[in-house]
Amino acid sequence: MKRLRVLLADDHSVMRSGLRALLERQQNLEVVGEADNGRDAVSLSSSLSPDVVVMDVAMPVLNGIEAAKSILKQTPSTCIVMLSMHSDESYVMRSLNAGARGYLLKDSAASELLSALDAVSRGKSFFSSAVRKLLAEDYIRVLRQKGIVDSYELLTAREREILQLLAEGKTNKEVASDLNISPYTVETHRGHILEKLGLHTPAELILYAVRKGIIH
Amino acid sequence: MLSHSASNGDSRHAALASPPPLPPRRIGPRTAMILGFCALLGLMAFLYFDSIHTLNQLEAASARVRQQFLSRENTLRDVRFSLYESGNILREYALLNTDPATRDSYLRQLHELRGSANSTIEACLASLPHEQKPPFEKLADELSSYWLLAERIFVASPSAKTALSLPNLALAQHATVLSLTREVSTINEIDFREAEREISGAFAQTRHRIQVVGSVAFLLGVLLTASTILYVSRLEQHAREKYEESLRSERELKELSKRLVDAQEQERRAIARELHDQVGQSLTALLMDVQNISDASQPPPSFTDGLRKIKILAEECVAEVRNMALLLRPSMLDDLGLIAALQWQGREASRRYGLVVDIIDDHFADNLPEEHRTCVYRIVQEAIHNCVKHAHAHHLRVVVEDDSDRLILAIEDDGVGFDARRHRGMGFLGMHERVTRLGGVFQVDSAPGRGTRLHVELPLATPTRAEGVAS
Numbered sequence: 001m002k003r004l005r006v007l008l009a010d011d012h013s014v015m016r017s018g019l020r021a022l023l024e025r026q027q028n029l030e031v032v033g034e035a036d037n038g039r040d041a042v043s044l045s046s047s048l049s050p051d052v053v054v055m056d057v058a059m060p061v062l063n064g065i066e067a068a069k070s071i072l073k074q075t076p077s078t079c080i081v082m083l084s085m086h087s088d089e090s091y092v093m094r095s096l097n098a099g100a101r102g103y104l105l106k107d108s109a110a111s112e113l114l115s116a117l118d119a120v121s122r123g124k125s126f127f128s129s130a131v132r133k134l135l136a137e138d139y140i141r142v143l144r145q146k147g148i149v150d151s152y153e154l155l156t157a158r159e160r161e162i163l164q165l166l167a168e169g170k171t172n173k174e175v176a177s178d179l180n181i182s183p184y185t186v187e188t189h190r191g192h193i194l195e196k197l198g199l200h201t202p203a204e205l206i207l208y209a210v211r212k213g214i215i216h
Numbered sequence: 217m218l219s220h221s222a223s224n225g226d227s228r229h230a231a232l233a234s235p236p237p238l239p240p241r242r243i244g245p246r247t248a249m250i251l252g253f254c255a256l257l258g259l260m261a262f263l264y265f266d267s268i269h270t271l272n273q274l275e276a277a278s279a280r281v282r283q284q285f286l287s288r289e290n291t292l293r294d295v296r297f298s299l300y301e302s303g304n305i306l307r308e309y310a311l312l313n314t315d316p317a318t319r320d321s322y323l324r325q326l327h328e329l330r331g332s333a334n335s336t337i338e339a340c341l342a343s344l345p346h347e348q349k350p351p352f353e354k355l356a357d358e359l360s361s362y363w364l365l366a367e368r369i370f371v372a373s374p375s376a377k378t379a380l381s382l383p384n385l386a387l388a389q390h391a392t393v394l395s396l397t398r399e400v401s402t403i404n405e406i407d408f409r410e411a412e413r414e415i416s417g418a419f420a421q422t423r424h425r426i427q428v429v430g431s432v433a434f435l436l437g438v439l440l441t442a443s444t445i446l447y448v449s450r451l452e453q454h455a456r457e458k459y460e461e462s463l464r465s466e467r468e469l470k471e472l473s474k475r476l477v478d479a480q481e482q483e484r485r486a487i488a489r490e491l492h493d494q495v496g497q498s499l500t501a502l503l504m505d506v507q508n509i510s511d512a513s514q515p516p517p518s519f520t521d522g523l524r525k526i527k528i529l530a531e532e533c534v535a536e537v538r539n540m541a542l543l544l545r546p547s548m549l550d551d552l553g554l555i556a557a558l559q560w561q562g563r564e565a566s567r568r569y570g571l572v573v574d575i576i577d578d579h580f581a582d583n584l585p586e587e588h589r590t591c592v593y594r595i596v597q598e599a600i601h602n603c604v605k606h607a608h609a610h611h612l613r614v615v616v617e618d619d620s621d622r623l624i625l626a627i628e629d630d631g632v633g634f635d636a637r638r639h640r641g642m643g644f645l646g647m648h649e650r651v652t653r654l655g656g657v658f659q660v661d662s663a664p665g666r667g668t669r670l671h672v673e674l675p676l677a678t679p680t681r682a683e684g685v686a687s
Contacts, residue, residue, distance in 0.1 A: 012497045018504030025511070058551060085496060085538055088563065090548055090556035106500045107534045110507030138563055145572045 003030045004121055007050035009041035009067070010034075010083065011059045015106070019054065022113060029117070038062025042070045049075060052117055055100075057084040057091060065098045072099040079120040083109060087131050089138065089207065096203035101169065102126035124169050127210050139211035152212055154196045162189045166202075167209030245447050252440045259433045263426065270422045274415055281411035284343075288404045291340040291352075292397045295359065298333035299394055302326055302366055309370070310383060323370045330363045348407065351400045358396055362389040474653050481590055484544040492541035496534055503530045546593075553582045554589045558596055558614065565612075569604045572611045579617040588674055591650045592616065592625055598643045599627045599670060607631025607668060618676065623656075625672040636662040647672075 006029055010016050016034050023029045032048045035041040038055075039062045045053055053071060057064040068080045081102035082095040092103050101120040104112055105128040112128055119126035127135075143150055155163065165175045172190065176183040199205050209215045309322045337356050341349060365386040372382060510523045541547070542560075549557040555577045562573030584592070596614055603609040609631030617624045644660055647670070651658040656674035 012493075012501070014501035015497060015504075018501050018508070021508050022504065022511075025508075058547060063551060085492065085500075086548070088548065088560045090552050090560050094552055094556070106497075107503060107531055109500075110504045138567070141566060142572075145566065145570065 003028055004052060004117060005030050005032045005048070005050045006117065007032055007041065007045055007048060007053045008034045009036075009038070009044075009053060009059065009064065010056040011036045012056075015056070019109065019113065022110060026114065038064060038067035041067045042074075045071045045078060046074050050078065052079045052081060052120060054081050054083055054104075054113070054117075057082055057086070057095065065094050068095070068098040068100050081113075081116050081120055081126070087128070087134050089135055092127070092131060092135070092210075093203065093207060096206055097201070103131055104128050105130055125167070125206055125210075125215060127215075132210055132213065135207070135211045136213050151197050155193065159189055159193050159196075162186060163193050163205070163209065164214050166190065166193075167206050167215045169206075245443070249440065249444060249447065252436065252443070256433060256436050256440060259429060259436065263429045263433065266429075267422065267426055270418070270425075274418055274422070277411075277418070278415050281408065281415065285404060285408040285411075287343065288340060288352075289401065291336050292401050292404070294336040295333055295355065296394065296397050298329045299362070299390060299397075302329050302362075303390055305329075306366060306369060306383070306386060319370055323367070326363075326366060326370070333359065351403050355393070355396050355400055358389070358393050362386070362393050365389050470653065473649050477650060477653065481545070488541040488544040488547070491537050491544070492547065496537045496541070499530050499534045499537065503527060503534070506530065549589060549593055554584060554592055555580065555582050555616070557593055558616070561593075561597060561600060562612075562614075565600045565604070571600065571603055571609065573600065574611075574613045576613065576615045577617075579619075581618060584618075584623065584676075587654060588623060588676070591654055591674065592623070592672075594650060595625065595647045595670070595672060596627065598647055599629070602643055602668070603629050603631055607633070609667070621676055623672075623674040623676055625670070625674075627670040627672075628667065630667045633662045633664050633666045633668055635664060636660045636668075 006023060008016050008019050008023075008031060010019070013036070016036075020031050020034070023031050032050050033044045035044050036059075038059045041053065041055060041059075041064075042062070053068075055064040055068060059067070062070075064082060064084075068082070071078055071080065076099075079102070080098075080100040081104055082091075082100045083104050083106055084091050084095070085106050087105055095103050102116045102125065104116050104126070108128050108130060112126075116126040116128075142148075152160075161179070162175055165178060170178070172183045172186045176186045179186075194200065194205065197205075197208055199208055206215075305322050305325055309319065312318075334356075337352065337359065341352050341356065344352060365382065369382050369386055372380070376382075506523050506527050510520060510527075546557050546560060548560055555575060558575045562575055565571045565573050599614075600612060603612050607629050609629035611630050613626075613628045615624075615626040648658045651672055651674065654674050656672060659671040660668070661671070662668040
């Protein structure tokens with residue numbers, strides 16, 4: 001079985017060594033390199049072409065979000081898991097916009113990193129449970145405070161189904177074959193979903209799904 | 217890490233220059249000048265009234281003297297005339313005839329002349345002052361002797377006339393009186409000249425007085441003018457110095473408060489970084505080690521329990537440290553920009569206090585210079601604090617807009633409001649200070665029961681905007 005090649009990028013060496021110790025106990029994983037700033041992370045990922053980059057959001061020289069953008073521009077197939085101290089949605093949103101597939105809080109990294117690597121390597125998204133909880137709570141509270149009807153109620157059963165599949169990271173084509181319909185129909189449904197929910201980008205769609213607790 | 221605050225603390229004292237001592241209060245010059253002006257005016261009034269009065273007096277005196285002289289001259293003329301006429305009568309009577317009828321007619325004429333001469337001289341005597349009477353009295357005496365002699369010529373018998381040689385006596389007396397009138401006339405003239413001299417003496421005295429008082433008034437005027445100019449120019453200089461001093465101290469105060477605000481911000485940032493990066497990361501690493509140990513082997517249950525407790529404790533510490541760091545200075549203000557930081561703040565307020573915060577940034581580029589970003593962030597932070605603490609608002613609306621040369625921040629809540637004309641808390645002072653420092657305008661609009669609106673405008677210098685959020 002092919003081992004998953006991981007690059008660690010974090011400016012704190014204690015953090016890196018902790019993560020490395022955690023990962024090196026796993027048979028199916030291999031830490032191929034370490035970077036202590038964003039720019040090194042970009043150059044190392046281009047020379048080592050890792051499968052997954054575990055990247056700290058706040059790093060000197062070039063921050064993790066910008067580094068993620070650069071890496072994905074070079075090799076779009078790289079999976080990026082952001083590592084952050086912040087559970088706030090501003091960071092989650094920026095990370096998703098940059099193309100990250102996972103968002104992991106540092107204080108739960110020890111227990112969740114392996115699940116996160118597993119999820120993103122299978123093409124799915126991953127969010128720390130604390131982040132999911134917070135986003136969901138915020139979503140519900142805002143609805144309640146503002147007295148707005150949950151727009152999710154506007155979706156049809158088929159649209160909800162498609163929303164979940166898209167949010168899990170599947171392409172239009174994959175969704176189409178899963179549901180046995182044409183990719184064009186999926187695209188039409190997708191347009192309706194975005195319009196009904198007031199969303200604009202794939203990142204927003206994923207964030208919405210996390211808030212609603214549709215994906216785990 | 218506290219080196220920031222220490223270095224700022226030193227320079228803070230340097231800016232606190234002690235104010236110069238106030239000049240002692242002066243009452244002297246002003247009072248002296250008022251008194252001087254009063255004296256000058258009094259002197260001028262005195263000069264005016266005194267001159268007018270003296271001139272009037274002199275004019276009256278001169279007229280009186282002239283009048284007296286003329287009336288005495290008239291009296292003398294009348295006396296002379298009556299002598300002359302009576303002489304003619306006597307002569308006619310002696311030469312022509314002595315019948316009784318003609319004699320009575322002559323006598324009657326003589327009586328008339330005597331009466332008119334007597335009344336004139338008596339009137340003159342009555343009008344004369346005491347010391348000038350003697351010559352006229354003498355004249356009156358001699359004149360009445362003359363009249364007696366003249367009348368006796370008519371009433372005496374011819375023998376008696378011849379025996380007494382009355383006509384000769386009468387003629388002699390006539391001559392005496394005539395010469396007396398001339399003497400009196402001379403005296404009268406001398407008196408007149410004397411009076412004239414006195415009047416011109418008085419004139420000279422008055423002129424002298426006017427000269428002296430006028431010179432004194434002029435000198436006083438010159439003195440007062442000079443001292444007034446001096447005083448006014450000194451006052452002017454004093455006022456200018458005061459004004460410059462107040463400008464300087466205002467500048468110093470601004471500089472001081474700028475340093476204070478900067479120092480506070482730097483300190484917060486340093487503490488936040490310290491908490492977050494050092495303490496937070498170390499605790500996180502600790503957590504990871506604990507996880508590694510608990511994963512590694514087959515430890516006894518008590519060991520696993522202890523580890524779990526340590527883990528819970530460390531997790532709590534991490535959360536606490538993170539919150540403290542964020543409250544001091546949210547790293548997203550530097551990492552993600554103003555709007556992300558404001559939205560986070562809004563969500564925090566919503567989570568903790570149930571306050572709904574809407575951040576509206578439709579016309580905002582979010583590339584402000586660091587100082588402006590911090591300013592807006594702190595103002596919104598303070599506004600949220602006010603809403604929760606004082607206004608008991610449910611909803612806060614924050615609008616951030618910018619165009620080419622300015623930033624507009626409008627904050628509006630639906631709280632209880634307050635009387636903005638009377639109360640201004642420290643929070644508003646702090647906001648005002650931050651805005652003023654950046655050359656902006658800060659307005660508070662509120663009334664009890666009508667919520668609170670804040671309006672902030674900050675000028676944006678185009679070149680500095682390039683150093684906005686480093687992406």
